[in-house]
Amino acid sequence: MSIEITFPDGNKKSFDQPVTGLAIAQGISPGLAKKAAVVLVDGELWDLTRPIDRDAAISIVTRDKPEALEVIRHDAAHVLAQAVQELFPGTQITFGPATENGFYYDFARDTPFTEADLETIEQRMREIVKRDLPIRREVWPRDQVIEYFRQHGERFKAEWVAEGIGPDEEISIYRQGDRWLDMCLGPHLPSTGRLGTAFKLIRVSGAYWRGDANNAQLQRIYGVCFATDDELKAYLKMVEEAEKRDHRKLARQLDLFHQQEEAPGMVFWHPKGWAIWQAVEQYVRSTYRKNGYQEVRGPQILDVSLWKKSGHWDNYHEHMFFTESEKRTYAVKPMNCPGHVQIYNAGLHSYRDLPIRYAEFGSCHRNEPSGALHGIMRVRAFTQDDGHIFCTEQQIEPEVTAFHRQAMQVYADFGFSEVAVKLALRPDKRIGADEIWDRAEQALRAALRAAGVAWTELPGEGAFYGPKIEYHLKDSIGRSWQLGTMQVDFSMPGRLGAEYVDEHSNRQVPVMLHRAMLGSMERFIGILIEHHAGSLPFWLSPVQVVVAPIVSDADRYAAEVCELLRDAGLRAQTDLRNEKINYKIREHALQKIPVMAIVGRKEAEDCTVTLRYRGEEKQETLPLGEAVARLAATR
CATH class of the missing domain: 3.30.930.10 (Bira Bifunctional Protein; Domain 2)
Known part of the structure; x- marks a missing residue:
């Protein structure tokens, strides 16, 4: 038996027996084998440990490639499921796919998961990664899968196979070590150690079996996962910034x-x-x-x-x-x-x-x-x-x-x-x-x-x-x-x-x-x-200018300034409250007001305004007509 493998550069190599992607990578270089995640076989992603038993065009996919990221995230979901079942015996697993930024897994458990549980589960996941458990693919007949899950109290898995898989079909099973397994299309990494540490559990929410509100309620644990720790840190920083910018929070x-x-x-x-x-x-x-x-x-x-x-x-x-x-x-x-x-x-x-x-x-x-x-x-x-x-x-x-x-x-x-x-x-x-x-x-x-x-x-x-x-x-x-x-x-x-x-x-x-x-x-x-984190450009801001008098003697002048600004098409308001000007400046800064027009006795006498711009310490005093024209030109 001869198997011809074609590489991306067009070179070919023959093997006398089925060969795995991992063996091919090791034959090229130990460094490549260490970085490899999966192998692309005739356009389909395979496990590195799955024997290639036919002539094929292959490419070794390293974990830094985009194609590997979904595999990494899917592995994280399996490690999550194993961690939960080790920590909380009797919890049933359902399904856990990769998502845009990570993964989730749905569990059937009477007791709700807590935030403290998430920390414990994440720690156990890291322990499973350190164990570097081998991940092996097996193929079982349908009836064997149903019997296994029924014997182990996994009624959701057994039901899904019984109702959705034909009697003559076979199902791929993935083992992590000797004690835990799940059915899955794959592919997966060669071992849990290849997952790395760039993952974090973020929240738990409710879900329904098969997405139907008439079915049993499940608990869904979400996580994020990336190829490197730096990518994870960057994502978490972005999430933190997004929370500050949440439009619902800013709307209030x-x-x-x-x-x-x-x-x-x-x-x-x-x-x-x-x-x-x-x-x-x-x-x-x-x-x-x-x-x-x-x-x-x-x-x-x-x-x-x-x-x-x-x-x-x-x-x-x-x-x-x-x-x-x-x-x-x-x-x-x-x-x-x-x-x-x-x-x-x-x-x-x-x-x-x-x-x-x-x-x-x-x-x-x-x-x-x-x-x-x-x-x-x-x-x-x-x-x-x-x-x-x-x-x-x-x-x-x-x-x-x-x-x-x-x-x-x-x-x-x-x-x-x-x-x-x-x-x-x-x-x-x-x-x-x-x-x-x-x-x-x-x-x-x-x-x-x-x-x-x-x-x-x-x-x-x-x-x-x-x-x-x-x-x-x-x-x-x-x-x-x-x-x-x-x-x-x-x-x-x-x-x-x-x-x-x-x-x-x-x-x-x-x-x-x-x-x-x-x-x-x-x-x-x-x-x-x-x-814009709520600090909208001047032309979009709901209030573009607030006219704030320093003393009550300037209230009438402030009202005149505001009227001129409005006549020029600007969205302007006055702040005539009996408060110190520094208090008004701080409050309107929190309200993201682009411009404050500050007036006092001197401005009223000289027919000027002092403009203070959002995010800037400096301010400038201009003749009233010039100030209105400048602001109107930027709206």
């Missing part, structure tokens, strides 16, 4: 908005918060005008028959709210697109009219699970800076490239300099033939190439009606947020009867481009608050 401090149980996932905007909203909305509205959009407004509820025609009923109805009147069922709109098609359909359009660009600050409602709600970042009632472009297929490229330029300018104006572009492709659950999806995806690729944009692709992440470009913005502490989208839709216009008359007097179905720069206004404002 700055009196921006609140939420309450009587309206879950909805927002009560206070005057200052609504001032931020209006600043954002008016800015976006100005970009609409500059780029040829016509602003429209559609109904909040539409007969359910329209949502069935559009495809939302089959693909999205579980996320929608419904209401009834006079024996008719209506859906509260989760999206604005079907309404915009109705506005388009109200008139007859020629090819000469295209493209037609509609925009709407559209109020939408989506039935998000209560456990997924998070401040104003994820809500049930929200407003989109939504827009739809009706165009020909030939107009897709110039419209997409124009939108890209527009979006990049908008993000820069709001203070975001790092933007990643991604292309989300056809999902499993979708409408439209594959040929249509091929055309739509190629159209977006061509537009991105024309715009000179580098992008990455996300298979399966598109909307049910079309692929989409996504804009992912990195904030000031390194977190990535997905905001704007541009989606190509060949299906919905035809389903809803949209047409135009072409140059040969024939009826054609237009292409519909769904676009948004900010996405949800609520979510974007939450991101803005955290990005």
Whole structure:
């Protein structure tokens, strides 16, 4: 028997018997074997200790490579499960995947885990790592797996196998040492010692078996995990900074908005918060005008028959709210697109009219699970800076490239300099033939190439009606947020009867481009608050200037100054309280006010103001007219 292994550089080597990735790595160099995490075999990640028994192209994946990180995190989940069962006998394990920044594992246990338990569990995990237990892969028949878990009191595992695995199938089992095992697809590291120390348990929360609230309640322990200790420290520092910037905390401090149980996932905007909203909305509205959009407004509820025609009923109805009147069922709109098609359909359009660009600050409602709600970042009632472009297929490229330029300018104006572009492709659950999806995806690729944009692709992440470009913005502490989208839709216009008359007097179905720069206004404002740590730029600040008299004799002059600032279009207030000026300065600094205009008897006599800027110790005294003009120019 001869097995031919092909290496990434094209070199080949033959072996007389099955060979493991670890043995191959050791043959290349002991250093490579020590750093190796898994091996890539014909494009599939395998355990280093799994025998390669066929001709294959392989690549040794070291733990510093991105492909190894999910394996490392999955190992951390298994070590967590072993630690819990060693410390708390009788606890049942369910499942524990890797996550974006770490891992979690769900456990069935009557007694709740505590914060003190997390510290104890993490310590035991580190002990298991120090033991350097070998991790071995075995393959068992289905019935053997069921019998094993039943004998060991693991009813959840036994149930999952019995109901989800066919009678003739085999299941991979991973042992850590001699006493602990779990079923898993793998791959895993060769031993627990390879996991390293760059992990930390962070919290415990509730979960349900199979994610169904009707099933047994479980306890989920979350952890974070990275390839190196330095990466872990950087992440924990970022989390600490994120907690300081939490938009919910800053909203209370700055009196921006609140939420309450009587309206879950909805927002009560206070005057200052609504001032931020209006600043954002008016800015976006100005970009609409500059780029040829016509602003429209559609109904909040539409007969359910329209949502069935559009495809939302089959693909999205579980996320929608419904209401009834006079024996008719209506859906509260989760999206604005079907309404915009109705506005388009109200008139007859020629090819000469295209493209037609509609925009709407559209109020939408989506039935998000209560456990997924998070401040104003994820809500049930929200407003989109939504827009739809009706165009020909030939107009897709110039419209997409124009939108890209527009979006990049908008993000820069709001203070975001790092933007990643991604292309989300056809999902499993979708409408439209594959040929249509091929055309739509190629159209977006061509537009991105024309715009000179580098992008990455996300298979399966598109909307049910079309692929989409996504804009992912990195904030000031390194977190990535997905905001704007541009989606190509060949299906919905035809389903809803949209047409135009072409140059040969024939009826054609237009292409519909769904676009948004900010996405949800609520979510974007939450991101803005955290990005700027509440210290919003002057033009976005809900109160831009506070006029504070040093003595009560200057109160009348302070009121005059405030009136002039307001007449110049600035959001200004007076602080006439009988408090010392240093107290007022400290308090308004905590309120993140960009500018304080301080006035006293001398300023009143000279018709001047002393300006003090946020975050700066220096101040300057200017003639009143010059001060007002300067501030008005920066708004």
